[in-house]
Amino acid sequence: MRRVERLRQAVAGVILGKAEIIDMVISALLAQGHVLLEDIPGVGKTTLARALARSLELEFQRIQFTSDTLPSDIIGISVFRQAAGDFEFIPGPLFANIVLADEINRAAPRTQSALLEAMSERTVTVERTRYRLEEPFLVVATQNPVEAAGTFPLPESELDRFLMRISMGYPERREEIALIRSGGAEPRVDALEPVLTGGDVLELQRQAREVHVADVLEEYLYGVVARTRRQRETALGVSTRGAIAWHRAAQALALVRGRAFVTPDDLQDTAEPVLAHRVVLADPALAAGWERSRRERAFIRSILDEMPVPR
Numbered sequence: 001m002r003r004v005e006r007l008r009q010a011v012a013g014v015i016l017g018k019a020e021i022i023d024m025v026i027s028a029l030l031a032q033g034h035v036l037l038e039d040i041p042g043v044g045k046t047t048l049a050r051a052l053a054r055s056l057e058l059e060f061q062r063i064q065f066t067s068d069t070l071p072s073d074i075i076g077i078s079v080f081r082q083a084a085g086d087f088e089f090i091p092g093p094l095f096a097n098i099v100l101a102d103e104i105n106r107a108a109p110r111t112q113s114a115l116l117e118a119m120s121e122r123t124v125t126v127e128r129t130r131y132r133l134e135e136p137f138l139v140v141a142t143q144n145p146v147e148a149a150g151t152f153p154l155p156e157s158e159l160d161r162f163l164m165r166i167s168m169g170y171p172e173r174r175e176e177i178a179l180i181r182s183g184g185a186e187p188r189v190d191a192l193e194p195v196l197t198g199g200d201v202l203e204l205q206r207q208a209r210e211v212h213v214a215d216v217l218e219e220y221l222y223g224v225v226a227r228t229r230r231q232r233e234t235a236l237g238v239s240t241r242g243a244i245a246w247h248r249a250a251q252a253l254a255l256v257r258g259r260a261f262v263t264p265d266d267l268q269d270t271a272e273p274v275l276a277h278r279v280v281l282a283d284p285a286l287a288a289g290w291e292r293s294r295r296e297r298a299f300i301r302s303i304l305d306e307m308p309v310p311r
Contacts, residue, residue, distance in 0.1 A: 003204060004030075004256050006195040010055040014188045015048050017175035023256050024166055024273055025052060025140070029201065030208040031252035033163020033245065034119050034139040036104075036154075036277070038293060041144055043168045047185050049100045049140040056201065057194035058097035058136065065107040071114035075124050089126060094118055097134060097198065101141040105151045112158055115139065119161040136201045145290040156236075156280060163245050164273040167293070204255065211251035212261040216310045221246060221267060227303050228279055234299070236280035246274045264309045276300045 004026065011022050025048065028035045037045040053060035063074055076092035093099065094115075104112065118124050122133045141162070143154070159165070171179060179185060221243060229237030238246075249270040254262045276296040283295075 001204070001255065001258055003196055003200050004258075007052075007055055008256070010192060010195045011048070011051045014051040014185050014192065015044055016178060016185075017172045018044070018048075018168065020269075021048070021166060021168060023253065024164055024270070027249055027252040027256050027270070028163045029136065029138050029252075030204050030255060031163055031245075031248040032136070032205055033248065034161060035141070036159070036162040036165040037140065037142045037168060038145050038165055039168045043170060044185065045142040045168055046100065046102060047189060048168070049098075049142070050189050051185075051192060052140070053098040053100070054189060054192040055195050056098065057197045058201070059134075060098045060100070061093035061096035062100040062102060063093050064102045065104050065111070067106055067108060069107050069111050071111050074111065075114055075118075075126060078127055087127075089129070089131070091131070094124060095131075095133060097136055097138065099137075099139045101139055103143060104141040105143040105154060107152065109152055109155065112152065112154060116158060116161060119158075136198060136205065145293055159277045160239070160241060162277065163249060164270075165277040165293075166273050208248070208252040208255045211254050211259070213247065213251065214262070217250075217262055217264065217267060218247070220264070220307065220310050221250075224271065224303055224307055225275075227307065228275070228300075231299075231303075233282055234279050235282045238275050238278045242275060242278040245278075246270060249274045264311065268304060268309065271304055272297050272300050 007026060008022060012019060015022060025035055029052070037048065039045055072092070074092050074094045076090050076095065078087040078089050081088050101115070118133060119139055122135065122137050124131045124133065170176065225238045225243045225246070228234060231237070246267070250262045250266040253270055254260070254266045257266070276293070276299070279296055279299060281292070281295055281299065
């Protein structure tokens, strides 16, 4: 797919040495999902979101979340116009195609919940009036799982709205030296030009839904999901919505890799980003933070190791 390859190359010109991460974020976009980038500050989370946005001819908005951010700050407000004698709705930054929700876990729960309707239904309700968000619509949220002061853990209901949770990790030696030498990636982000239009993205999303998944792979997918529900380590396993999300993510990744059919590798590679944040571990000590994320990922990997892969 030449269009997908153009997008990959554009983002890879900024985010060096992270081809797998880039493929996952593009897959989330084509699967009509949202992405939670979870990692320490300074490893390129915000840069990745900006690079993707600048590579697409779409409207982009960034929301810097703080503890005093109100729901109206992101959704918008109704203003009374005396001349017209009526209220006029002023849309907030959520009314964009790509929304960067920076440090989302610094927002209070009430503000976090304001995103739920938008992320799941692509609509926003203000004073009993429902407004539809323009497609394509992607939320890329970032959070630092190490710092706890002044943060509010995302509730399970909101985590479930993210198709993928991805950890960036440190760059490899050669790429990090190149970044240090060049002074960072910001100049390359600012120089990016759009390579795809909104119409291109919608067409690719349609194609992703049509990618073939063999019956034996769907049985494997169900087997993995069912096993997460029968383990002593979990209070809650992956839901049906999580299984559907995994199916969609594998279809999109197959398209990103240039195929019209899903392979076992597509399912294996998307399992951890899609499923790990959807299990609830039974250990009450793991309420939040880096250790919880690490254990959730390890749990999904253990399930994959136990399940025979269809070939």
